[in-house]
Amino acid sequence: xxxxTQPTSMDCAEGRAANLxxxxxxxxxxxxxxxxxxxxxxxxxxxxxxxxxxxxNEMASLIITEDRKSSTLILPHATLRxxxxxxxxxxxxxxxxGKLTFxxxxxxxxxx
Amino acid sequence: xxGVTQTPKFRILKIGQSMTLQCTQDMNHNYMYWYRQDPGMGxxxxxxxxxxxxxxxxxxxxxxxxxxSTTEDFPLRLELAAPSQTSVYFCASSAQSGANxxxxxxxxxxxxx
Numbered sequence: 066x067x068x069x070t071q072p073t074s075m076d077c078a079e080g081r082a083a084n085l086x087x088x089x090x091x092x093x094x095x096x097x098x099x100x101x102x103x104x105x106x107x108x109x110x111x112x113x114x115x116x117x118x119x120x121x122n123e124m125a126s127l128i129i130t131e132d133r134k135s136s137t138l139i140l141p142h143a144t145l146r147x148x149x150x151x152x153x154x155x156x157x158x159x160x161x162x163g164k165l166t167f168x169x170x171x172x173x174x175x176x177x
Numbered sequence: 178x179x180g181v182t183q184t185p186k187f188r189i190l191k192i193g194q195s196m197t198l199q200c201t202q203d204m205n206h207n208y209m210y211w212y213r214q215d216p217g218m219g220x221x222x223x224x225x226x227x228x229x230x231x232x233x234x235x236x237x238x239x240x241x242x243x244x245x246s247t248t249e250d251f252p253l254r255l256e257l258a259a260p261s262q263t264s265v266y267f268c269a270s271s272a273q274s275g276a277n278x279x280x281x282x283x284x285x286x287x288x289x290x
Contacts (some may be wrong), residue, residue: 108281
């Protein structure tokens with residue numbers, strides 16, 4: 066599976082948009098980009114995923130560059146409860162048996 | 178809908194003791210996984226299963242065993258506990274088709290003294 070590079074930490078003011086970048090320059094054509102987050106040692110929580118197109122759901126938006134070598138997770142209106150470690154992961158779908166490799170992630174701190 | 182349930186939440190073991198971490202899911206997912214997370218680190222895959230009766234090793238399988246007799250349950254066994262196995266263990270499951278979206282349990286915190 067392709068590896069990802071994320072900043073170690075980021076800050077964001079409450080109510081503002083949080084934009085979390087991720088580089089995945091060795092991504093393969095059949096690999097998805099997944100985002101998960103982990104709040105204070107709880108189990109990781111799925112946020113969003115995409116293959117080629119930009120995606121949006123009730124939690125966030127995912128913007129994938131045309132060459133698919135990088136992506137950005139956008140939390141449109143960050144709240145204090147969004148403070149967490151955010152993991153960007155690339156991996157195949159279907160029969161890849163869920164071998165999603167979690168790196169160090171980005172520690173997002175949302176402050177008042 | 179309970180999702181993925183792990184027991185126990187906390188456990189302290191002495192070196193050499195054995196124990197089983199339980200994991201059950203009620204989403205009829207074929208795929209199940211065990212990860213461990215050491216302090217300040219990401220998750221590492223221990224074992225995974227693609228269906229009842231089928232299991233395979235992940236990145237860090239040494240010191241652990243698993244079984245998958247039913248679709249719902251995927252227990253993780255530690256035979257001879259060592260201090261290096263002090264960690265938080267997460268069980269997860271996913272459906273077979275499409276993207277691999279994992280649903281995680283709340284975790285089991287294990288300390289080996």
